[in-house]
Amino acid sequence: MINIFKKKEIVISTNESFEQIKQLVTTILGDDTQQIDLKLDTKFEDIGFDSIKFINLLLGLEDLIDIDLETIAAEIDPASIQTLNDVVQLLDKLKKH
């Protein structure tokens, strides 16, 4: 029973994190996102993300959950980030700090 409860909690958290990441990505891409349907498996390379947009996304996380960049840097493996879901997972992880 405890396990089911925990699972439900994680699902809700991930949905919230996904919405937060979608909002950040939309802000960073500006007008370019109007025709893009952002999904969890959307790849950053497919929506025109470069390293500056990426770092702005990470700085956005800093403001979003009031956590410093050093902590984000310690938790992130840039080589593993391909999709929106990877950043959603990172945000969920950071929220537990």
Next chain:
Amino acid sequence: MREKLEFIGLNKRNYFIHSHSPLQTNRETIIFFNPMFDEKKRVQKFQCETARALCRLGYTVIRFDYYGTGDSGGDTFEFDFSTVYSDFSYLIDHIKNTFSPEGIILFGIRLGADLALMNSISEPTIKHLILVEPIIDGKRYLLELRMRKKLFYNLNKIQSNKEQLLIQEQKFEDFQGYPMSFENLAYLEKMNLSDSNIIDKSVTIFKTNSISNKKLVVKFKEKIEIKKSSSVNIHYVDCPEFWAALESVDTSTLTQQIITFISNN
């Protein structure tokens, strides 16, 4: 408006200088300080449009490339923060001799904002600075650059990224093609605008919503104003496109706000 592009020898180094001279001068000169790394390319159009808009207001505008960057002499690895400081007085002398300005304003973007502010300390005649998206904390900026480098390699699927370069038997850290000496890295590690001892200056900061990290700018204002040695004003500008993509972006909102501010002051 007349624009002149020339190479000038300053302190035995070859500098590229782009001057914008108005038809009717107001006797004030604005010197632009470039950002570094790939940020320099990103702001090219914004700088150009802002320089011309300021020139139309009557300002003489000077844009130049640091030694080892852009069109100026020296290889990329020869860029050195200490050279920026040592050669600035020569640049100021050249500007005074050529344009006879009654006032000089420094206009710096990102890391250029820091270089403008630090250079102004040794020039008491410089009373006003305009800083666009200044880097407040050099250590944090280095962290951002290192993260960006990894993200860049990941996005571009580059496997063998060398952390260090050896040029003329000296070690450099590579930042997406821009080598930084360990002396420069040590300088950046220590650099913190909030600790700068600026006296009798009026600092105006333009902060867009394209880059986060508003808290550090506010802290900088508080720390400088506690010392009561200078004033700091922050203008928040809705211009999320500022860093969006190389030169194809519309940064007219930011340029317009700067022009409005300068026209009213």
